[in-house]
Amino acid sequence: MIKKLVLSALIAGMFSASAIAAGDPNIGKGKAAVCAGCHGADGNGSPSNKTWPKIAGQHASYLAKQLREFKSSSKARIDPTMSAMADGVDDADIEHIAAYYASLDKSSGAADEKLLAVGQKLYRGGDNKRGIAACASCHGPAGNGNPAAKFPAVAGQFAEYAAKTLNDFKSGARANDPGSMMRDVAAKLTADEIKAVASYMAGLK
Numbered sequence: 001m002i003k004k005l006v007l008s009a010l011i012a013g014m015f016s017a018s019a020i021a022a023g024d025p026n027i028g029k030g031k032a033a034v035c036a037g038c039h040g041a042d043g044n045g046s047p048s049n050k051t052w053p054k055i056a057g058q059h060a061s062y063l064a065k066q067l068r069e070f071k072s073s074s075k076a077r078i079d080p081t082m083s084a085m086a087d088g089v090d091d092a093d094i095e096h097i098a099a100y101y102a103s104l105d106k107s108s109g110a111a112d113e114k115l116l117a118v119g120q121k122l123y124r125g126g127d128n129k130r131g132i133a134a135c136a137s138c139h140g141p142a143g144n145g146n147p148a149a150k151f152p153a154v155a156g157q158f159a160e161y162a163a164k165t166l167n168d169f170k171s172g173a174r175a176n177d178p179g180s181m182m183r184d185v186a187a188k189l190t191a192d193e194i195k196a197v198a199s200y201m202a203g204l205k
Contacts, residue, residue, distance in 0.1 A: 023060060023092075028100025031093050034085070035101075044107040050160035057106030059147035063098035069176050077176040109156045111203025119200025122193055132188050135197060138181070143204035155204035162198035170194070 035055075040046055043056030055063060069076035071086035071094075089097065111119065124141070126134035135154070139145050143155030154162065168174035169186035177183055186194070 023064075023095030023097070023099030025096070025100040025103040028093075028096035028098070031089075032097045032100050035097070038081070039101075042107075043101045043104045045158060045161075050158040051164045052158075053161040054106055054157055055101045056104035058101060058153055059145055059150070060095070060098040060102035061147045062145065062150045062152045063101055064094050065150050066176075067094045067098065077174060106153075106156050108205055109158065109202035112159075112199045115196040115199040116203075118193060119196035119198075122189075122197045123200050127188075130188050132185055135185075135201070139201075143201055154201040157201055159195075159198040159202040162201050163194050166194045166198060 035043075038046060038049075038052045039055050043054065045052055045054040066077060067086050067089065068091075070079065070082045071089065075083065086094075122132065123135040126132045126137075138149070138151045139154045143153060145151045145153035165174065166182075166186045166189065169177065169182040170189065172183065175183065189197070
């Protein structure tokens with residue numbers, strides 16, 4: 001079932017990507033000035049609040065999808081701050097802003113050594129007995145994601161943000177994952193496992 005969902009997402013991503021003109025990072029730089037307050041001047045987030053994500057180096061296709069879903073009338077993804085910010089951005093500017101952040105270099109992170117073994121096992125191999133797919137099957141062995149399928153890069157991301165995201169999928173507070181892929185995985189993870197796999201992703205390069 002997971003393989004079918006991944007294939008469907010890949011195909012859909014390829015068609016939608018081809019239908020949208022690529023953004024211009026030079027235009028996006030000017031449009032993105034307001035984003036720096038939370039995501040940092042270089043897109044690498046704020047050390048004062050690591051539940052706000054690094055978006056430097058993230059795939060433009062993924063960033064554009066998230067912005068559109070924050071903006072959509074259906075509120076496919078809900079966050080009071082981001083929804084308000086996205087409401088004022090037109091579709092062309094979404095592409096430019098996404099292209100700008102995709103062009104930036106993401107800073108590296110580090111995993112907690114005490115959590116490394118558990119996080120690595122889940123990320124690379126999942127848990128077949130509990131029906132937990134390996135994170136690497138969608139996000140790649142090195143955490144680089146898949147832009148065609150709009151699967152985000154997770155390498156170097158703040159562990160705090162990654163854990164919050166997994167907990168949001170687990171609780172259903174976030175529900176914009178195709179075919180409930182992330183919700184199905186997160187629902188089966190314990191709090192300690194979420195912390196471990198989030199830490200492991202932070203250390204990927």
